[in-house]
Amino acid sequence: xxxxxNNKGIFQQIADNLCERILSGEFKPGDxxxxxxxxxxxxxxxxxxIMRTFxxxxxxxxxxxxxxxxxxxxxxxxxxxQQQRREEFFKSELPAFIQQVKLLNISHQDLQPLFDQxxxxxxxxx
Amino acid sequence: xxxxxNNKGIFQQIADNLCERILSGEFKPGDxxxxxxxxxxxxxxxxxxIMRTFxxxxxxxxxxxxxxxxxxxxxxxxxxxQQQRREEFFKSELPAFIQQVKLLNISHQDLQPLFDQxxxxxxxxx
Amino acid sequence: xxxxxNNKGIFQQIADNLCERILSGEFKPGDxxxxxxxxxxxxxxxxxxIMRTFxxxxxxxxxxxxxxxxxxxxxxxxxxxQQQRREEFFKSELPAFIQQVKLLNISHQDLQPLFDQxxxxxxxxx
Amino acid sequence: xxxxxNNKGIFQQIADNLCERILSGEFKPGDxxxxxxxxxxxxxxxxxxIMRTFxxxxxxxxxxxxxxxxxxxxxxxxxxxQQQRREEFFKSELPAFIQQVKLLNISHQDLQPLFDQxxxxxxxxx
DNA sequence: GTGGTCTAGACCACC
DNA sequence: GTGGTCTAGACCACA
Numbered sequence: 001x002x003x004x005x006n007n008k009g010i011f012q013q014i015a016d017n018l019c020e021r022i023l024s025g026e027f028k029p030g031d032x033x034x035x036x037x038x039x040x041x042x043x044x045x046x047x048x049x050i051m052r053t054f055x056x057x058x059x060x061x062x063x064x065x066x067x068x069x070x071x072x073x074x075x076x077x078x079x080x081x082q083q084q085r086r087e088e089f090f091k092s093e094l095p096a097f098i099q100q101v102k103l104l105n106i107s108h109q110d111l112q113p114l115f116d117q118x119x120x121x122x123x124x125x126x
Numbered sequence: 127x128x129x130x131x132n133n134k135g136i137f138q139q140i141a142d143n144l145c146e147r148i149l150s151g152e153f154k155p156g157d158x159x160x161x162x163x164x165x166x167x168x169x170x171x172x173x174x175x176i177m178r179t180f181x182x183x184x185x186x187x188x189x190x191x192x193x194x195x196x197x198x199x200x201x202x203x204x205x206x207x208q209q210q211r212r213e214e215f216f217k218s219e220l221p222a223f224i225q226q227v228k229l230l231n232i233s234h235q236d237l238q239p240l241f242d243q244x245x246x247x248x249x250x251x252x
Numbered sequence: 253x254x255x256x257x258n259n260k261g262i263f264q265q266i267a268d269n270l271c272e273r274i275l276s277g278e279f280k281p282g283d284x285x286x287x288x289x290x291x292x293x294x295x296x297x298x299x300x301x302i303m304r305t306f307x308x309x310x311x312x313x314x315x316x317x318x319x320x321x322x323x324x325x326x327x328x329x330x331x332x333x334q335q336q337r338r339e340e341f342f343k344s345e346l347p348a349f350i351q352q353v354k355l356l357n358i359s360h361q362d363l364q365p366l367f368d369q370x371x372x373x374x375x376x377x378x
Numbered sequence: 379x380x381x382x383x384n385n386k387g388i389f390q391q392i393a394d395n396l397c398e399r400i401l402s403g404e405f406k407p408g409d410x411x412x413x414x415x416x417x418x419x420x421x422x423x424x425x426x427x428i429m430r431t432f433x434x435x436x437x438x439x440x441x442x443x444x445x446x447x448x449x450x451x452x453x454x455x456x457x458x459x460q461q462q463r464r465e466e467f468f469k470s471e472l473p474a475f476i477q478q479v480k481l482l483n484i485s486h487q488d489l490q491p492l493f494d495q496x497x498x499x500x501x502x503x504x
Numbered sequence: 505g506t507g508g509t510c511t512a513g514a515c516c517a518c519c
Numbered sequence: 520g521t522g523g524t525c526t527a528g529a530c531c532a533c534a
Contacts (some may be wrong), residue, residue: 082230085229085230086230086232089226089230089232090236093223093226094237094239094240095239097219097223097240098239098240098243100215100219101240101243101244101247102243102246102247103211104208104211104212104215105247105250106212106215106244106247107244107247107248108244108248110216111220111244113220113221113224114220114223114224114227117224117227117228118227118232118233118234118237119234120228121227121228121231121232121233122233122234135523135524135525136524136525137524137525161505161506161507162506162507162508163505163506163507171525171526172525172526172527172528173507174509174525174526174527175524175525175526177507177508177509178524178525180507181307185311191507192506192507193506193507193508193532193533193534194505194506194507194532194533194534195505195506195507195533195534196506196507197507261508261509261510262509262510263509263510287520287521287522288521288522288523289520289521289522297510297511298510298511298512298513299522300510300511300512300524301509301510301511303522303523303524304509304510306522317522318521318522319517319518319519319521319522319523320517320518320519320520320521320522321518321519321520321521321522322521322522323522334482337481337482338482338484341478341482341484342488345475345478346489346491346492347491349471349475349492350491350492350495352467352471353492353495353496353499354495354498354499355463356460356463356464356467357499358464358467358496358499359496359499359500360496360497360500362468363472363496365472365473365476366472366475366476366479369476369479369480370479370484370485370486370489372480373479373480373483373484373485374485374486376483505533505534506532506533506534507531507532507533508530508531508532508533509529509530509531509532510528510529510530510531511527511528511529511530512526512527512528513525513526513527514524514525514526515523515524515525515526516522516523516524516525517521517522517523517524518520518521518522518523519520519521519522
């Protein structure tokens, strides 16, 4: 069960939850996700809200629709989710972090653990 | 007026708000801050909650107490607030950021704007 | 069992008692101290009073918290207790002693046993 | 009105209170102090307790008895009180202070303010 | 009027 | 089960 918070749209929160479950492997590429009515009843929200969720996920190439049957996880869903999160990261988290670094006058040395992680990432990609 | 959110303690949010107002210059070092019961009434919370706020701020050397008179902003308050925020940054924000960098497999180049800011900080300190 | 006196807060007396028991070795660094509600029941005080005790001890780096598990004696607890007592000494006991010396017009020679002790302390540190 | 505490005898506390009032000038040398019955009624204690107080004060040459009339403050009372307090100081306060200095491993330099006071005392006596 | 402490009891989140 | 927070209300000391 999801507990809905105030600061984000409910449809967005449901989408995030589905993405989480896809990344965790609960729904694999090719799997059918629960139907609109099913989810609406389970979460106690209007079915239009679920539709909005699926439309967003479809735009992001995370689910695809088979007319009259239901929504299915795309084969590229995990990568698409990852990519979307990267976009979110560059659009909002990174600027916020930079803002903090600026305000607190953080120095190069202070971020050593961050650089260690970056180097690890780079080695993985080799 | 402060809108109390769910994720942080009310007493903490009030403390944060007071720190903000000290940094903004609304309360200057040496100023008396509103009395415990005054704040409690104004914010519609229990006086014990305000006490908890002041105990925390006192431990952080941001306010000091004159018994029977009230709480006063310390001369070092702005620096102490800055210092506390740095601690918070290294204890919580930085690790969360590193976690994201790891999960999203962010590379060195992706963080160019961050490095630009770091270099600016360094130049200011010269 | 602690007998609560009038001049100090109960929460402070409980804190002092715990420090005593840490110094005596009853609670060693890394040990778990009794839970908030256990202590409250044992001492017949409200659990909020024990919480206040632990908040103070935590600020003094004498215990640390593991959420949902309990409070644990820090590895540095004995030194922190010693250090805190020194602070207390300089803040309150020494001024009171000086006040007495002044009122009673005590002379240099009268304090010979004190100087002997000071010299012993100095030799230990060599 | 005196509030009786638990750790000292009541007669002692009454004696301390009378000494305080003599030092403060409320009762001057040669003055008559309130009668046994009067004090007993005022303080709500047994007159034997007051008698015990006066016997102690008489032993200390702070009051003297004129048979059938009452107790009077001696001409030397202030000095005697001062002297008694010095005795108390050397018997109990100084040893306790030395004990603390030992436990906390206080150094010579730490007590600078004390030495300053001692030098002041010495100059007054010149 | 100021702060300070304590209680009783509720409700939450985490494990 | 653990800690953590908040409320309502009482009572105290100090000024």
